[in-house]
Amino acid sequence: MQVHWLEEDFGPGTKLLGVIDWFQKYLGDPVNGDMLMLLDDDHAYLPHAIDDLWHKQSSLGTEYVSSYFAYFFRGVMVPQGADIVAVQPKDRLWMAQLQSFHRHFVAEHPAAFLVDDLWAAIFYFATGKEVRSFRDSVLRRGVETIYTKTSNASVEALMDLEGAARRDRAMLACFDHLLQRLLAVPPGSPSLECIGGAPSALRLRRLAAEVALAERRMAELHAESASAERAPRAAAELAKLRHLYLMQGEVG
Numbered sequence: 001m002q003v004h005w006l007e008e009d010f011g012p013g014t015k016l017l018g019v020i021d022w023f024q025k026y027l028g029d030p031v032n033g034d035m036l037m038l039l040d041d042d043h044a045y046l047p048h049a050i051d052d053l054w055h056k057q058s059s060l061g062t063e064y065v066s067s068y069f070a071y072f073f074r075g076v077m078v079p080q081g082a083d084i085v086a087v088q089p090k091d092r093l094w095m096a097q098l099q100s101f102h103r104h105f106v107a108e109h110p111a112a113f114l115v116d117d118l119w120a121a122i123f124y125f126a127t128g129k130e131v132r133s134f135r136d137s138v139l140r141r142g143v144e145t146i147y148t149k150t151s152n153a154s155v156e157a158l159m160d161l162e163g164a165a166r167r168d169r170a171m172l173a174c175f176d177h178l179l180q181r182l183l184a185v186p187p188g189s190p191s192l193e194c195i196g197g198a199p200s201a202l203r204l205r206r207l208a209a210e211v212a213l214a215e216r217r218m219a220e221l222h223a224e225s226a227s228a229e230r231a232p233r234a235a236a237e238l239a240k241l242r243h244l245y246l247m248q249g250e251v252g
């Protein structure tokens with residue numbers, strides 16, 4: 001085991017930015033088979049967890065990111081760090097792009113500081129990586145999660161924060177901030193190149209259109225819920241959309 005110290009605290013995202021920094025300093029260019037595994041230090045993982053996910057991710061390749069659990073939020077699949085995230089750096093450029101993305105768009109934003117899974121997911125999305133969830137393999141083992149929480153998990157837990165830092169509010173603030181900033185970048189700008197240039201810009205414009213459509217639909221459903229005839233169906237669809245796009249409520 002090697003401990004790699006950083007001079008700056010990037011919040012929960014330090015585990016991703018830290019390993020990228022370590023990789024660049026000690027390994028340099030990635031070679032075929034290199035893989036980064038991101039996990040939480042306040043969780044105890046099942047013995048097979050890393051090996052199984054390594055094999056799954058290896059079979060997918062560099063255009064994919066995998067986790068034992070990923071969820072949909074505002075059009076983006078978010079791999080959850082608590083459930084281990086496996087990613088294969090394609091090359092040195094990809095790692096530099098990630099650092100540049102964080103520096104230009106994420107750093108200094110208070111909500112983004114808290115929700116590293118989301119800003120990383122937006123980077124994966126923008127650079128064309130597809131997220132795969134292997135929750136079914138966890139359930140087949142007869143367990144709900146690939147980990148158990150340790151006693152440290154309750155110390156300054158992000159899930160317990162309130163106000164603007166409450167998870168659903170921080171997620172929404174981070175997403176809207178990043179999408180606004182990314183869409184405002186002029187074509188050809190060096191900061192746009194950190195996410196892949198024109199193809200990424202097109203993916204982000206399509207994402208913005210999807211979110212706007214969902215927002216309009218939620219407004220329509222809210223109005224329809226006032227009608228006794230349409231209320232049950234409208235309420236069910238509205239609840240689903242609010243869960244997927246606003247992280248509010250549970251859907252059965």
